Amino acid sequence: MKCKTLHKKLIFFLEGDLPDKEQKEVREHLEHCADCAAFAQEMKKTLGILELEKSPEVTPFFYTRVKARLENQEEKAEERVGSPVWERVLQPVLFSLLLLAGIYGGFKIGEPAVPEYSPATYAKNELIPFLNDMQTEPLETFLMEQNNGN
Amino acid sequence: MNEAEIIDKLQQGNETAFRVLVENYRNMVVNTCFGLLHNTEDAEDVAQDVFIEVFRSVDKFRADSKISTWLYRIAVNRSLNFIRDNKKRKWFQPFDDVVKSKKEKLNQLPSAHAENPESELENSQRAQMLHDAIDSLPENQRVAFTLNKYEDMAYKDISEVMNLSVSSVESLIHRAKKNLQKKLYLCYKKKCI
CATH class of the missing domain: 1.10.1740.10 (RNA polymerase sigma factor, region 2, helix turn helix motif)
Known part of the structure; x- marks a missing residue:
C-alpha cells in the first residue's frame, strides 16, 4: 500500500470502519512507514479530543436560568402588547415627519440669497441720488453763489 | 414520569x-x-x-x-x-x-497553574484545529458528523432528526470524515501544532 492511499483511509482505519483485509494492510504499512505512523498518531490524538469534549459540565442552575429567561420574555411581550399603536405606528410617523421637516429646513437655510429686481426696487435706486444734497447742488455752483452774495 | x-x-x-x-x-x-x-x-x-x-x-x-x-x-x-x-x-x-x-x-487556554500546562496547551491547540476543520465542513455533513460523534447517535436516529434516508446520512458522514482527514493532513504537513 502506498502512503497516498493510506492517507485516504487512515480516518476509517482509526474508526475501525475498514474491512478486515484493508485494516490489516494499513496496520502493516504503519509498522514499516515512520512518517505515516507519525501522522496516524497525530490524527488519533486529534480525534481523541472528541471523546474528551463529549460531556461538557452544565451549570447546576440551568433550570433556574431557563425559568428566569422565560419569565423575562413573557414580561417583555406583555409590555409590547400594552402600547402597540404608539410603538408600531405613531413613533415611526413622528420620526418621519421630524426627518422631513429637518430636510426642508436644511434646504431653506442653504438657499443662496437672490437679489431683487422688481420695478419698485429700480425706482428706489434711481430716486436716492436726487435726494442727496451734494449731488443736486455741485460745489462750484455753491461757491459761485457765495461769491455773488458777498 | x-x-x-x-x-x-x-x-x-x-x-x-x-x-x-x-x-x-x-x-x-x-x-x-x-x-x-x-x-x-x-x-x-x-x-x-x-x-x-x-x-x-x-x-x-x-x-x-x-x-x-x-x-x-x-x-x-x-x-x-x-x-x-x-x-x-x-x-x-x-x-x-x-x-x-x-x-x-x-x-x-490553560493557565500556567494547571497540573500539566504543556499538555493542556497542546490539547487546546489540537481542539481549536479540530473545531476549525469541523466548522469548514458543509452544513449537512457537519450536523450528521456532530450528532454521530458527540451524541453517539445511530445513523437511523440521525436520519429521523435530519429528515433524510439512512443511506444519505451514511454518505454524509463518510464524506465528512474524508474532508476532515484532508484538512487534518494539510495541518499536519504545515505543522499547525
Missing part, C-alpha cells in the same frame, strides 16, 4: 413537567449545541432557548415521534441560526469587540 406523561402535563402548562423535561434532557441538548458551537457558554445559552421554544410550542408536538428527536431538531436548528447570526454580526462588530473576544479565547 414517562415521555407521554411529560408531554401531556406540559400541554396543560404544568411547571413540574417542564422541570423534569429540562433536568432529563439538558445534558443532551447542551452537548448537541456544544458539538456545533464549540463554546460552553454559547451552548448553554442556545440550549436555554431550545427549552423555551419547547415550552411555547408543545401544543404542536406530534405524539408519533420521540421527545429526543424533537429536541435534537430544535437544538440543531437553533445552533445553526446562532452561527449564521454570529457571522453576520462579525461584519459590523467594532474592533474593540474583536480584541475582547480574542482575549476571552486566550483566557480560556
Whole structure:
C-alpha cells in the first residue's frame, strides 16, 4: 500500500470502519512507514479530543436560568402588547415627519440669497441720488453763489 | 414520569413537567449545541432557548415521534441560526469587540497553574484545529458528523432528526470524515501544532 492511499483511509482505519483485509494492510504499512505512523498518531490524538469534549459540565442552575429567561420574555411581550399603536405606528410617523421637516429646513437655510429686481426696487435706486444734497447742488455752483452774495 | 406523561402535563402548562423535561434532557441538548458551537457558554445559552421554544410550542408536538428527536431538531436548528447570526454580526462588530473576544479565547487556554500546562496547551491547540476543520465542513455533513460523534447517535436516529434516508446520512458522514482527514493532513504537513 502506498502512503497516498493510506492517507485516504487512515480516518476509517482509526474508526475501525475498514474491512478486515484493508485494516490489516494499513496496520502493516504503519509498522514499516515512520512518517505515516507519525501522522496516524497525530490524527488519533486529534480525534481523541472528541471523546474528551463529549460531556461538557452544565451549570447546576440551568433550570433556574431557563425559568428566569422565560419569565423575562413573557414580561417583555406583555409590555409590547400594552402600547402597540404608539410603538408600531405613531413613533415611526413622528420620526418621519421630524426627518422631513429637518430636510426642508436644511434646504431653506442653504438657499443662496437672490437679489431683487422688481420695478419698485429700480425706482428706489434711481430716486436716492436726487435726494442727496451734494449731488443736486455741485460745489462750484455753491461757491459761485457765495461769491455773488458777498 | 414517562415521555407521554411529560408531554401531556406540559400541554396543560404544568411547571413540574417542564422541570423534569429540562433536568432529563439538558445534558443532551447542551452537548448537541456544544458539538456545533464549540463554546460552553454559547451552548448553554442556545440550549436555554431550545427549552423555551419547547415550552411555547408543545401544543404542536406530534405524539408519533420521540421527545429526543424533537429536541435534537430544535437544538440543531437553533445552533445553526446562532452561527449564521454570529457571522453576520462579525461584519459590523467594532474592533474593540474583536480584541475582547480574542482575549476571552486566550483566557480560556490553560493557565500556567494547571497540573500539566504543556499538555493542556497542546490539547487546546489540537481542539481549536479540530473545531476549525469541523466548522469548514458543509452544513449537512457537519450536523450528521456532530450528532454521530458527540451524541453517539445511530445513523437511523440521525436520519429521523435530519429528515433524510439512512443511506444519505451514511454518505454524509463518510464524506465528512474524508474532508476532515484532508484538512487534518494539510495541518499536519504545515505543522499547525
